[in-house]
Amino acid sequence: MLAIKGTYRILDSQPDGDTVHFTPQDPGFWHDVPGRNRIKRNSHGGGSIRMDAIDALETHYQGVGPGTVHQPLDLGAHAARDELVSWLGFTGVVRNADEKVTAATPETVPGFVLSSGADAYGRCIGLVGRGDLPHGTHSGDRVTVTVDLLRQTANHHLLARGLVYPTFYSSLPEVLRVDLAAVARQARAAKAPDSVWQHDLTTDGAKVDDLASITDQLVLLPKLFRRLADYIRLFGPALDSFPAYLAGEGEEFHVPEQATAIRGLQHLIEITGNTVRMTRPIEEIVLVEK
Structure with a gap:
């Protein structure tokens, strides 16, 4: 460096x-x-x-x-x-x-x-x-x-x-x-009292009712927050099309068990109703530099 x-x-x-x-x-x-x-x-x-x-x-x-x-x-x-x-x-x-x-x-x-x-x-x-x-x-x-x-x-x-x-x-x-x-x-x-891990819901699942849910109440990985905030401001809080939105961004990343890069963060997301969660802890993911 x-x-x-x-x-x-x-x-x-x-x-x-x-x-x-x-x-x-x-x-x-x-x-x-x-x-x-x-x-x-x-x-x-x-x-x-x-x-x-x-x-x-x-x-x-x-x-x-x-x-x-x-x-x-x-x-x-x-x-x-x-x-x-x-x-x-x-x-x-x-x-x-x-x-x-x-x-x-x-x-x-x-x-x-x-x-x-x-x-x-x-x-x-x-x-x-x-x-x-x-x-x-x-x-x-x-x-x-x-x-x-x-x-x-x-x-x-x-x-x-x-x-x-x-x-x-x-x-x-x-x-x-x-x-x-x-x-x-x-x-x-x-999980120290002042740490993000005390309240983190990234892999446990966060129930997103509206924009205020993620701005005032729910602690999520910032990368996921940014994608959700933009999506909600563009399309509203219903998460049905959120995977397609992520696919459109086309971000690439690596996971330990796969040699080639995976395209699209939708492969790391699980949605049930209006609850969203990441399926892997963030430290297992390596994002491809653009």
Whole structure:
């Protein structure tokens, strides 16, 4: 992965449990992030980090239609966000009604990113570290990320706390994926009081009566939430056509027992009436990078 040193800043932004703003010491290193997509930068050279291998409950999801929607804020969404900014070193965080940070101490904190690429939205996909780069590493170096180094990142910390879900893409090295999957299973078994696993219904089954069911009451894997939120806003709450909707998106993924990729998330979904569930735990699934 590409190592980049810089600073994190949350003032005037809306950080959530898996996205935070980062400004490299030398913004020129954004050009070295691998892949065909380019990092979107602001006037100061900063960009958004989409944290690799994890997915936090949504605090402000745009999707289709007017306005934004969120997942249950008091059942894990705010807990992941607050833990991330605290882990990075921010205190005294004040937010307005739109969840934009209006005050934080200090204004920036030093840290680094280990990046595997950029997503379709121009965000840097990476592992989030605090403080200095590992000894002997400089910005622009290509780093072989070991499990020990992974365990020093916010990505690993949030997953171990059970505050986020694992969500693996094919670009993530297998040795790291195996460790993170084990961490996720341990967190699920522990079901800490503030963890998403305390309320998660992804594989047990969630009865979806309307949009409010998933925005205010039910805790689901964020990827499933986003697909459901868009579907309900487009077609209404009846789930009869939800598998066809997923098939139309054509996302590809791998499961352990099959060598070739499977096309369409409908193969992971079971619907009974208005109850939806995923048939496999998310840590067994590897999504194909687009």
